Amino acid sequence: MENNNNLPEPDTRPDVKDPSRRDFLKKSALITAVALTPAHAVKAAEKHMDERIAEAFEKMPLSLEINGAPHNLMVEPRSTLLDILREQLDLTGTKKGCDLGQCGACTVHVDGHRVISCLTLGIMVNGKKVTTIEGLAKGDQLHPMQEAFLKHDGFQCGYCTPGQIMSAVACIREGHANSEHEIREYMSGNICRCGAYPNIVNAIQEVKEGGLPV
Amino acid sequence: MNDKTLNKPSSTTGMSRVDGRLKVTGQAKYAAEFNVKGLTYGVLVCSTITKGSIRSIDSKQAENAPGVLAVISHLNCPKILGYPAEPAKAPIKIFYDDKILYNGHPVTMVIADTFERAQHAASLVKVDYNEEKHITSLKDNLNGAVAPHDDAEYKRGDPNAWATAPVKVEQEYIQPSEVHNPMELHAIVARWDADDKITVWDKTQGVKDTQSNIARIFGIPVENVQVHSKFVGGAFGGALQVWQHEVAAIIGAKVVKRPVKLMLTRADMFTSVGYRPLTWQKIGIGATTDGKLVGINHQAIGQTSTYEDFAEGPADVSRQLYDCPNAYTSNKILSLDVGSPTWMRGPGPATGTFALESAMDELSYLLNIDPIELRLKNYAETDPESGKPFSGKNLKDAYKMGAESIGWHNRQQKPGALTKDGWLLGYGVSGGTFGADREPATVKAIMLADGTLIVQTAVSDIGPGTGTMAVSVAAETMGIPVEKIRFDLGDSALPNAPQQGGSTITSSVGSAVYMACNALKEKFQQLIGNGGADKPDYAQVLKQHNLPKLEVSVDSKAGAEVDKYAMYSWSVHFVTVLVNPLTGVVKLDKVTCVADSGRIISPKTARSQIIGGAIMGIGMALTEETVIDHRYGKVMNASFADYHVPVNADIPQIEALFVNKPDYNINPLGAKGMGEIALIGMAAAVANAVYNATGKRVRELPITPDKLVDWGVVS
Known part of the structure; x- marks a missing residue:
């Protein structure tokens, strides 16, 4: 393998040399175009328009609700929810810390449950409701967990913070915040390299004990 | 308060x-969150061999892949003006030649119009290599170590006096490679605004240094480089230099004539942006039978790459931590076929203190003296290295506060004497120290007509809370609420500030903010006329004089005091650990860290910084180690699943205590840094507690269960 990006080895068998679906799409798109208007098709091929046609075929519709707003998108099946949020929708509050499901920085809620968005393909959340850190506050009024993180200094650099907060809210909703020990266990999927763990535990305990709806 | x-x-x-x-x-x-117009994505392809050269690169398939705009390697990279022609010792020159210097050396970069397309195309690049024999093991090659510079050795009195002392310890200690692993992956967005003008959004601990380095490498005027780095998702020393991926993105943006975003993978973070070097140490320490130190001999050999002579000074801590008439220290390096190490939190003393404070603990058991008593017996009232007085040192207070907090009086001198719920319980202590420097900094303070104060300087904040500290200082000095103050940072166009490294920012920038605010008040005094209020209604004064604003710019730096005093921050770490006698699992029971770092400016963020450093120190003690398979020269655990940083379940509540005595000899604020001392010493405190619990001395970090079980905890 010539890279260290943990990608699968490309299939080099001669009969599937190129990603064949793409090739098929390109050819069939062009054939269709030729059948319609040959002159345009030639021009399209010259300008690599065949790529663009194939691109359109390769994308899939994705309808979902993000932070209460409906979105109708066309996404590649391989795009992760994390990359769709960050790169296509500019919702950069959700962080990429490892892209391998090992750090929790990308935690969002899907239908109210915490989910690691780097291990979630976009098309898997079709028809679902996604909440990101940007959707937690009600306008200027912060969510109680955001207030508690501020008050108890549950962060330093702030990079893991959106994931910690989304996880913390879910931790209480799941009924996993009944003791300091339990909070630590159920918050251990969210790494904080600055080491704000004791403050994060304090914040979650305060919200839990305060009894406000999360 | x-x-x-x-x-x-x-x-x-x-x-x-x-x-x-x-x-x-x-x-x-x-950094990676500035999705500028026309953005493209770069993905690096890195070497799978450890040493040799590139025979060929087949990038045809990648070039023809959808959305690909360029595939860049040494074969087609445009000339970089600032690359030195000779292969002298220097940071990696990316895409410069066919040489492979370590496993993970970037060889090509694919740029495409989406991240997914770039990542896929990168998987299609085929590289063939001429492989050469590599050497990556420090332990097997210690004889090849060399002195990196002339003053790598230090002698005071007789270097071998320790060996003739009545009671002595001679032991070797190993600090493995550790990786900074900030949660934010290193990332850059690079955009050329003209042929000789560039803007970058970059992860850096110093926008000014990044600016001047980019200007040098690309041969353009410094003022034509704009660096933005307002938020940095942790760095811990890993972003103190311009790395090759940053240069790659800038090259890429030039080639495709569009902005390029490049974010490293977590695996890249283990190979391409430095780490704390694997270091072998040997200590000889001797004392009289009543516990007075006779001599210390402390030698260290750290690993470096073949292309850079990176050297820490781990042994230096033995020159000044204790009052000892005879001392010898030596810091050597060994070149291996690995990526270059770099500064990581507490560089030098973090490693050195593990050895020295473990050896002191070993000595205390031989002498049958309480470890704190042994330290107090050898307390240095003046700097043993320079003979100068300390600018401020209240370490005795710190020992007292920490001992009370942890309940040190419950400790038993005999190892293995205490248990709790079936686990062995042990107490450990270790000191820590780091130089308290003050760097030049310039701060601009502007009072606007509406009474808003703007404070500006080109510092970064990688997490400790620099802005909060600066606003606290400004609010107190000006006598205005914090809500009326805005602190601007992380922009290379702002006035000069040092890099955020080496625990210098509160002392340097904090003092500059203090001085700028005082200068601004003085300017208001001149307007009002002598005898006016010290803290007037600034908006009112501006209105009366029909002025839209009043501003000052003040340069601040250290003065003659640096010749007069030895300047350090100090810490003491106390822990109790629980060791499972069957499995060898170690759990932290209680942790107390005491900082003696002058006046506390911002208690909430200071506390968090101490706790955070302690936690990184716990990782250093118990879990963190980069493992190379020397057959292949490759890092085998380059992920969070395999390289274990502490998680929430590993960490108990931690007490952060502050002596809080101002050190006005160092700066007008009386405040010193604490980023490094928060970590320095923690590993030894844990190792010493594990010994107290089990009678097993682990001299090679991390203290994993196998080391305790193998050594016979299980009978």
């Missing part, structure tokens, strides 16, 4: 972070 509160703040003491709201709402934007 009274002194008692500042001695022992809670998680809610004092003001919250000025940038906290942006961080908890996801509005804080880090």
Whole structure:
């Protein structure tokens, strides 16, 4: 393998040399175009328009609700929810810390449950409701967990913070915040390299004990 | 706030972070989050061999892949003006020649119009290599170590006096490679605005240094480089230099004539942006039978790459931590076929203190003296190295505060004497120290007509809360509420500030803010005329004089005091550990860290910084180690699943205590840094507690269960 990006080895068998679906799409798109208007098709091929046609075929519709707003998108099946949020929708509050499901920085809620968005393909959340850190506050009024993180200094650099907060809210909703020990266990999927763990535990305990709806 | 509160703040003491709201709402934007117009994505392809050269690169398939704009390697890279022609010792020159210097050396970069397309195309690049024999093992090649510079050795009195002392310890200690692993992956967005003008959004600990380095490498005027780095998702020393991926993105943006975003993978973070070097140490320490030190001999050999002579000074801590008439220290390096190490939190003393403070603990058991008593017997009232007085040292107070907090009187001198719920219980202590430097800094303070104060300087904040500290200082000095103050940072166009490294920012920038605010008040005094209020209604004064604003710019730096005093911050770490006698699992039971770092400016963020450093120190003690398979020269655990940083379940509540005595000899604020001392010493405190619990001395970090079980905890 010539890279260290943990990608699968490309299939080099001669009969599937190129990603064949793409090739098929390109050819069939062009054939269709030729059948319609040959002159345009030639021009399209010259300008690599065949790529663009194939691109359109390769994308899939994705309808979902993000932070209460409906979105109708066309996404590649391989795009992760994390990359769709960050790169296509500019919702950069959700962080990429490892892209391998090992750090929790990308935690969002899907239908109210915490989910690691780097291990979630976009098309898997079709028809679902996604909440990101940007959707937690009600306008200027912060969510109680955001207030508690501020008050108890549950962060330093702030990079893991959106994931910690989304996880913390879910931790209480799941009924996993009944003791300091339990909070630590159920918050251990969210790494904080600055080491704000004791403050994060304090914040979650305060919200839990305060009894406000999360 | 009274002194008692500042001695022992809670998680809610004092003001919250000025940038906290942006961080908890996801509005804080880090380097990779500037999705500028026309953005493209770069993905690196890195070498799978450890040493040799590139025979060929077949990039045809990648070039023809959808959305690909360029595939860049040494074969087609445009000439970089600032690359030195000779292969002298220098940072990696990316895409410069066919040489492979370590496993993971970037060889090509694919740029495409989406991240997914770039990542896929990168998987299609085929590289063939001419492989050469590599050497990556430090332990097997210690004889090849060399002195990196002339003053790598230090002697005071007789270097071998320790060996003739009545009681002595001679032991070897190993500090493995550790990786900074900030949660934010290293990332850059690079955009050329003209042929000789560039803007970058970059992860850096110093926008000014990044600016001047980019200007040098690309041969363009410094003022034509604009660096933005307002939020940095942790760095810990890993972003103190311009790395090759940053250069690659800038090259890429030039080639495709569009902005390029490049974010490293977590695996790249283990190979391409430095680490704490694997270091072998040997200590000989001797004392009289009543515990007075006779001599210390401390030698260290750290690994470096073949292309850079990176050297820490781990042994240096043995020159000055204790009052000892005879001392010898030596810091050597060994070149291996690995990527270059770099500064990582507490560089030098973090490694050195593990050895020295473990050896002191070993000595205390041989002498049958309480470890704190042994340290107090050899307490240095003046700097043993320079003979100068310390600018401020209240380490005795720190020992006392920490011992009380942890319940040191419950400790038993005999190892294995205490148990709790079937686990072995042990007490450990270790000191820590780091130089307290003050760097030049310039601060601009502007009072606007509406009474808003703007304070500006080109510092970065990688997490400790620099903005919160600066606003605290400005609010107190000017006598205005924090809500009326805005602190601007992380922009290379702002006035000069040092890199955020080496625990210097509160002393340097904090003092500059203090001086700028005083200068601004003085300017108001001149307007009002002598005898006016010290802290007037600034908006009112501006209105009366029909002025839109009043501003000052003040340069601040250290003065003659640096020749007069030895300047350090100090810490003491106390822990109790629980060791499972069957499995060898070690759990932290209680942790108390005491910082003697002058006046506490911002109790909430100071407490968090101490706790955070302690936690990184716990990782150093118990779990963190980069493992190379020397057959292949490759890092085998380059992920969070395999390289274990502490998680929430590993960490108990931690007490952060502050002596809080101002050190006005170093700066007008009386405050010193604490980023490094928060970590320095923690590993030894844990190792010493494990010994107290089990009677097993682990001299090679991390203290994993196998080391305890193998050594016979299980009978």
